[in-house]
Amino acid sequence: MVFLVFCLTLCAAAAVHRTQGSREHLDRVILITIDTLRADHLPFYGYPRDTAPFLSALAERSAVFDLALSASSHTSPSHGSLFTSMYPYQHGLLSNWEDLPEGIPTMAQAFRDRDFKTAGFTSVGFLSGLKSGFETFSPPGRAGDGRGEATVQRTISWLNEQGHNERFLLWVHLFDVHGWxxxxxxxxxxxxxxxxxxxxxxxxxxxxxxxxxxxxxWPVNRVLDAYDGRILYVDRILSRLFDVVGKRFPQENTLWIITSDHGEGLANHLYLGHGMHLYQEQLHVPLLFYFADGSHAGKRIGVPMRLIDILPTLADLAGLAPDGDLKGTSLVPVLSNPEKDFVHYSFAQRRPADRRKRATWIPMCAIQEGLVKFIYRADGVTEHYNLFDDPYERTNLFLQTDRKDIPLRDTLRTLYQEAQKMQENRPRMKSSEERIHELRSLGYIQ
Ligand SMILES: [Zn+2]
Incomplete structure (x- = not known):
């Protein structure tokens, strides 16, 4: 009887904890960012080729977001937005090799403050600027082996050191698709x-x-073979990581989030790359939430949402209390009811010019609400697309209509001016060249 009362007391305490602290209980969050992976090259977003058999099978058991949008087509700023729930001009990390400015709260800090272990494994050194809040942070070593196999092997070594009931946030960054x-x-x-x-x-x-x-x-068929081959490679190593986690830890309180920082132009809009443009091939990224206990399995969520919404969502799911002024919104209501309204604009900005080949890249930003999108450049060039009729952004409506007073475009202009002002006032960051020199002098790179 005493034992029963003890159990009931414990259960009641757990129930109170769940209702007060979180809507669902999470012990482990595994966040995978597959660098440079555009959504529409995965079968579960309609691609006709089976580029990702493992991820496709996982997607069937996951909540899949059909229209997840990145805040930048550049690696560090986009990851910065994912980790802070702020747009790049707000968190201040605008180029690779820069550090997230001190005092900007991060996802890893929020998990650490709730006594989760935090570990990040990256496949490039320049993401070290985002290590704030990670107790364990592991970029590639001196050998510079940034292949996914090496990153996953380092991750597995860390996992094998953890207790079976350990609570953690684990971030794994894979760079293979980037180098197609x-x-x-x-x-x-x-x-x-x-x-x-x-x-x-x-x-x-x-x-x-x-x-x-x-x-x-780069004839297009060759482009697709090279790019898709890298996706297939990443799919295989993720399958291995998934098996290791499944064997080592209880599954019921584990959440996998799989996404990307930005996509890639594969000759679309006459461009092979990502940093220069803000079209859908750069900004539309995959996103799935796989709850290992089966909750939300098979849901497709069609509303456009942003990578900056992930941190507020995790705060809800894991009972976190992140510091800072989060600009995103929790997705828990749409996870529960995919028909629920979720109307927010998504903003994105291009990386700044540098002294080398990007010297001519003037400021550019984009905004999307629903399927209406504007792109605005500092020289006044404006593009306006209706993505419902024109998903590949081929017809610039701005040139075809006299109606220029669309509120969304005005919002974009205001955000653009705000971004310019904040960027002008930010402390001078070390340039890429200076950072590379620093790393070379430390012996990290040859
Ligand atoms: Zn990237």
């Missing part, structure tokens, strides 16, 4: 079987884009 243009023997292109892209190419590419790719020495 490099020819390395450790990667293969997409296998010849199951090609299935001819119809996709006909629909997705204009004659001008096909010519551009050909003249750039």
């Amino acid at each position: 243009k490099q020819r390395r023997s450790s990667y293969t292109g997409f296998p010849d079987i199951n090609r299935h892209v001819d119809g996709y190419v006909r629909n997705r590419y204009t004659a001008g884009e096909l010519d551009f790719a050909h003249n750039a020495g």
Whole structure:
């Protein structure tokens, strides 16, 4: 009887904890960022090729966000927004190699403050600027092996040191897809079987884009083989990591979040890359929430949302109390009811110019609300797209209509001016060149 009363007291205490501290109980959050992965090259976003058998199977058991938007087409600023729930001009980390300014609260700090262990494993050194709040932070070592296999191996070594009931936030960053243009023997292109892209190419590419790719020495079929081959590689190593976690830790209180920092232009808009543009191929990223206990499985959430919404969502789910002025909004209501309204604009900005090949990159930003989108450049050039009729952003409506007083465009202008003002007033950051010199002098790079 005493034992029963003891149990009831414990259960009541746990129930109070759940209702007060969190709507659901989480012990482990595993956040995977697959660098440079655009959503529409995954089968569960409609791509005709099976680039990701493991992720596709996982997506069927997950809540999948159909329209997740990044705040930047550049690696560090976008990860900065994911970790702070602020837009780049608000958190102040605008280029790779920079540090997140001191005093900006992060997701890792919020987990650490709730007694979770926090560990980050990256495949590039320049994300070290985001290590704030991670008790364990592991970039590639001196050998500079940034392949996903090496990053996952370091992650598994850390996991094997943890107790079976350990509570943690684990971030794993994989860079393989980013390097699709490099020819390395450790990667293969997409296998010849199951090609299935001819119809996709006909629909997705204009004659001008096909010519551009050909003249750039990257015919589109070769681009797709190289890019998709890297996705397949990452899919395989993620499957291995998933198996290790599944065998070592109880599953019921574990959440996997799989996303990317930005996409990639694959000759779309006559561009092979990401940092220069803010089109959907750069900003639309995959996002799935896999709750290992099966909750929310099979849900598709169609409302546009932002990577800055992830931290407020985790705060809700794990009972965190993050410091700072979060600009995102919790997705818990739409996870529970995918039909629920979630109307927020998504803002994004281009990386700043530098002294080298990006010297001509004038400030550019974008805003999207629903399927209406504007892109605005410092020289006054404005683009306006209706993504419902024109998902590939081919017809600039701004040139075709006299109606220029659309409120969303005015919001973008205001945000642009705010961003410019904040950037002008921010403390001078170390340039890439200075940082590289510093790392070289420390012996971290050759
Ligand atoms: Zn990136």
